[in-house]
Amino acid sequence: MASLSADAIVCAVRAHGEHGAILRALTHDAGLVAGYVRGGRSRRLRPILVPGNRVALELRSRTEAQLGGATVELLESRAPLLAEPLAAAAIDWVTSLTAATLPEGQPYPALYTVLSAVLEAIGVAPSARQWALALGRYELLLLAELGFGLESRPMVAAGSSMADVLHLLSVTGYFIDRDLLDGRNRALAGVRQRLTDRLGRAVA
Numbered sequence: 637m638a639s640l641s642a643d644a645i646v647c648a649v650r651a652h653g654e655h656g657a658i659l660r661a662l663t664h665d666a667g668l669v670a671g672y673v674r675g676g677r678s679r680r681l682r683p684i685l686v687p688g689n690r691v692a693l694e695l696r697s698r699t700e701a702q703l704g705g706a707t708v709e710l711l712e713s714r715a716p717l718l719a720e721p722l723a724a725a726a727i728d729w730v731t732s733l734t735a736a737t738l739p740e741g742q743p744y745p746a747l748y749t750v751l752s753a754v755l756e757a758i759g760v761a762p763s764a765r766q767w768a769l770a771l772g773r774y775e776l777l778l779l780a781e782l783g784f785g786l787e788s789r790p791m792v793a794a795g796s797s798m799a800d801v802l803h804l805l806s807v808t809g810y811f812i813d814r815d816l817l818d819g820r821n822r823a824l825a826g827v828r829q830r831l832t833d834r835l836g837r838a839v840a
Contacts, residue, residue: 643690644693646689658671658676663748688718688755693707722764723758730774734778737816753770769804776804784815792804
């Protein structure tokens with residue numbers, strides 16, 4: 637029997653059956669993993685299975701190829717941030733992108749670390765510029781980890797203007813759209829567009 641016990645970032649949750657849910661979450665050592673959460677749509681578990689939340693994940697399956705059963709305990713909630721449209725759009729995008737593009741079961745420790753930092757920044761940064769820069773750097777890293785690294789990377793340092801940060805996001809957005817958002821991932825383009833529109837209005 638395969639098993640995993642790890643801190644994880646909830647990236648996507650999909651209803652399965654009458655009461656359950658399929659969870660996709662990013663871990664430091666095992667990468668993106670999926671599991672079936674019994675009662676995942678219950679009143680108790682819905683607030684835990686929120687994209688962006690950090691959870692203690694237990695995953696067990698009979699074989700490596702089988703979808704395992706998962707249990708979760710909340711470690712850190714991002715749910716309060718979802719009441720803020722800009723923060724909610726950022727969390728929706730970054731977690732959806734992660735869940736849709738990473739292959740399961742391959743470790744990406746750097747991505748886990750940087751995604752954790754992005755989510756932390758969204759919660760504590762005094763302005764969108766700080767976390768938008770972190771988000772752009774995460775997108776650059778994700779592209780590189782998946783084999784689509786930019787030959788000429790935009791150089792945007794801490795303290796850069798929002799215009800520079802938006803330029804970075806336009807560059808990463810172009811390559812994400814070209815190289816990652818094909819087929820079933822195409823719908824994610826709208827998620828990112830909502831985020832960039834809101835960022836643009838925030839600094840207009």
